[in-house]
Amino acid sequence: MKTIQKRISQGFLGALIAANGVPAALAVEVPTASGIKLDILTQGKFQPTYFSNFDLDSSVEDGATGTSAGAVQVGDEHVRAEVRLGVVATGDNWTGKILLENDFALDANSVDRAFRGERFGLEQAYFTYTFDPAFTLQGGWTFKNLDLASGGLLYGDDHPLFGAMGKTSWGSYDVYWMPITDGLISNIQAPGANPANGELDWDVFASKFDFDLGKGSRISPILTYSDNQQQGAKATYYGVEYIGNIGAVKVRAEALGVTGSFDNGDDISAYAGYAGLEYPVSESFNPFIALRITSGDDDPTDNDVEGWLGITDIGRYSPLIGIDGQFLGWQPNSNQAIASGLFGLALDQAGPGGAGYGGISNAGTGNNPGQIMLSVGSSGNLASISPKLSYQAQVFPMWFQQTGGLETLSTASGSVDSYAGTELDVSVKYQANQYFAPRLVLSSFLPGKGVEDATGADDAAYVAMLELNWNY
Secondary structure (H helix, E strand, C coil), rough: CCCCHHCCCCCHHHHHCCCCCCCCCCCCCCCCCCCCCEEEEEEEEEEEEEECCCCCCCCCCCCEECCCCCEEEEECCEEEEEEEEEEEEEEEEEEEEEEEEEEEEEEHHHHHCCCHHHEEEEEEEEEEEEECCCCEEEEEEEEEEECCCCCCCCCCEEEEEEEEEEEEEEEEEEEEEEEEEEECCCCCCCCCCHHHHCCCCCCEEEEEEEEEEEEEEEEEEEEEEEECCCCCEEEEEEEEEEEEEEEEEEEEEEEEEEEECCCCCCEEEEEEEEEEEEEECHHHHHEEEEEEECCCCCCCCCEEEECCCCCCCHHHHHHCCCCCCCHHHHHCCCCCCCCCCCCCCCCCCCCCCCCCCCHHHHHHCCCCCCCCCCEEEEECCCCCCCCCEEEEEEEEEEEECCCCCCCCCCCCCCCCCCCCEEEEEEEEEECCCCEEEEEEEEEEEEEEEHHHHCCCCCCCCEEEEEEEEECC
């Protein structure tokens, strides 16, 4: 099974680690005279990486792309370094955590000279107080998600938040307000807008309710409201997630919709869905099949915005389809037909642009073509070679859900075929011991006729990444 599946079920410390890739058991417990429990953890993750041909046109020199470590070259190598130091304190009815991080690409100016690597930043700070198991106050900023256990179509990220959560006889709940962006603090400049009046803010009110169905199954209604004044858009997301079992088959599914409007009168109406089945044949062979769908916009010139935009697509870290390091999750946005946001798998930055109401960094477009993605693959432990060796491999063909917007691109040759292309991914991990685990990821995207019709590009893109991960 993939490590991310185990992380989802961990407790408070696991929630801290879910975004870090560190097993919770590696935290070092420090006793204190006051009786407060301190857990300290460190992580050094280094990713020598090679990108090639993200624009899918080998006749054009590769440019740069944005990553969580800053802008890096394509058609060249770079090394991402993610160094973290964290502490979790636990007392009577309360918890608190601080996580420091330095996430940058390595060179002389980012390591031993004053530039990106000059200092650690405060990555997460999160505190809770439990009045009753059914009511816990929470505040700060930390990694949260609404649907990471299934398709990761709606939200997963770390932002400021304030709210409550709890466990009851019927299950659990999590409700919180996220002031994602304050236009005045972020110094956002927009003609005719006044940041001091909140006209450039983005606030999200999220809620999820997990109803326990027994035997490891649950059903989870989701209701979330986005007041995106930066984009002049108000949207309500609604849907349900299901995690369960049918015999030995693991089932993950979600169905989501969004409705809303822009200040200019344009209407928002879009949908997304995911379904995945996994069957553990043996320790080394766990085949799966998964389907991921997001609606697209067929006409960017009308008043209906129909391209799905999550708040932050987190598909790169979702079970089954998600592989940290795969092509689409790296934000390949230099080809306008398959442009996706960082950490996501949806084509939420593709198409002619405009009508944005969400996406990571609020950079998505509601005029995107949407997608239909079918993934077939397997994961498991290669004990016959070494009990420390595991893998995940998949192939997923992808189609545009709508092509009308792509046909308006200046590079389009006319009508655009629906076949977008196929991604191939393989990840191999060697768990040397509890403190060190190297991992190799190879990923390639083979563009289809639709990409060629829309942009004239038809050359394959490649990613090769070796991850060296130390945790203690």
